[in-house]
Amino acid sequence: MAWISFLAALIPLNGYGHYLHWGVINISVANFIVIVLMVVTFVAALLLPFPGRSRRKESK
Amino acid sequence: MSTSIDQQWTTRLRRKVAGKLPPEKLLPDTQPAYVSSWIYVFGVTTMSALAVVIGSGLILSLRGPQWWHESSIGHFVNSLHLWSVEIFFFAMVVHLWGKFFMGAWRGGRTATWMTGVVTFLASIATAFTGYASQSNFDSQWITTQAKDGINSTGAGAFFNVLNLGQMLMWHIVLLPLAAVALTALHVLLVRIKGVVPPYEDKVGEAQ
Structure with missing residues (x-):
């Protein structure tokens, strides 16, 4: 089980949260990362080729 | 000429449902070509996450708070419940953005x-x-x-x-x-x- 402790030590989750401030905007780093990941996923979903798409077009 | 059986609410409901949603529409064999894009997978991702949320929630409700706070397996199922909720909302928001920019209320x-x-x-x-x-x-x-x-x-x-x-x-x-x-x-x-x-x-x- 030592490897689990090692993984847990990589990202300490028991401390105080970190926050970002831009003027009136105040957001936790965790929430900011999730929003960035959602935007990246959305853009990737639009741009990445879908498996079998070209095959479908050829068969039409 | 309509018979008394035609007037039954069960008959009328069955005909209405079958007319609106025949089996080939409920479980179609194929989808339109434009569905071949990653942006269309987030609806079903949301539902898959919801299934895990419900399943892990059922286990948590069987064992109760002491179990999910104090035992290793309880911690695991508790975490599974939390992280499936995170994926549920993550996928639902990307699904929402995709449908918003598609104007999914059309037609x-x-x-x-x-x-x-x-x-x-x-x-x-x-x-x-x-x-x-x-x-x-x-x-x-x-x-x-x-x-x-x-x-x-x-x-x-x-x-x-x-x-x-x-x-x-x-x-x-x-x-x-x-x-x-x-x-x-x-x-x-x-x-x-x-x-x-x-x-x-x-x-x-x-x-």
């Missing part, structure tokens, strides 16, 4: 869009009551912070966030029933009306 799909909106709101309430039901310092902090905001709306008269028993019942009975029923209705409407075509596909839109 008589207003009810599909609106059931999605209400499902999103019900899911937020479900998640909130879940955070309020953790029975730890985190839930105490969240509920004491939320009570003033909710009381200022007047909803505090029947929705008391400091009442753990009430929050737990909302979280494990009322709101999951609403979220699952709304999701089912949303999916049935997608099956009835079909997946919204891209803007340039006028032929598909007319169907």
